[in-house]
Amino acid sequence: LAKTTQPISMDSYEGQEVNITCSHNNIATNDYITWYQQFPSQGPRFIIQGYKTKVTNEVASLFIPADRKSSTLSLPRVSLSDTAVYYCLVGDTGRRALTFGSGTRLQVQP
């Protein structure tokens, strides 16, 4: 499984756009990139998944360059409720065990 590297923590203010970048230099051809969000004392929640280029849903956007060695999760106009840990995962199918790193702890200030 491809190893991922992401910042340990980030700070932002309400209303700002937040971009969290994840590096995955050894990503395999069949691997997808998936992001999860976790609030304290809750399980991770699936946010977005992509293979290449750009994916957008009602929560976030995911930007993946052509070489796929990195990806950026973009959260538009964050609010206090977006304070959470964000995990970047790389893997080939939904059946495989998920490998979580330590994630990025996002703190949104008023």
Add this chain to the structure above:
Amino acid sequence: DAGVTQSPTHLIKTRGQQVTLRCSPKSGHDTVSWYQQALGQGPQFIFQYYEEEERQRGNFPDRFSGHQFPNYSSELNVNALLLGDSALYLCASSPWTADNYGYTFGSGTRLTVV
């Protein structure tokens, strides 16, 4: 549509005891995975069940065992509890036949071993 349900939400056990945690998957999901999350760490994969069989297993000792029932619900058993087993235990479900599908996690069971 109920999501993943785990019970109990909190549990305190004494070192050396045995514990059983329970999980009901999201409706329509037939695959259940268990994860252990220590404080400040990401979840670590324990094992996965499909068709009542263990399909994958992470780097956990045999003290950790599981079961899946015909209705797809699952149990996680931990024997001879150690202080280091204190963690949030998460259950995740997904459809076996779906590729690249996001898992649905429960809120977990907080196990404290004293």
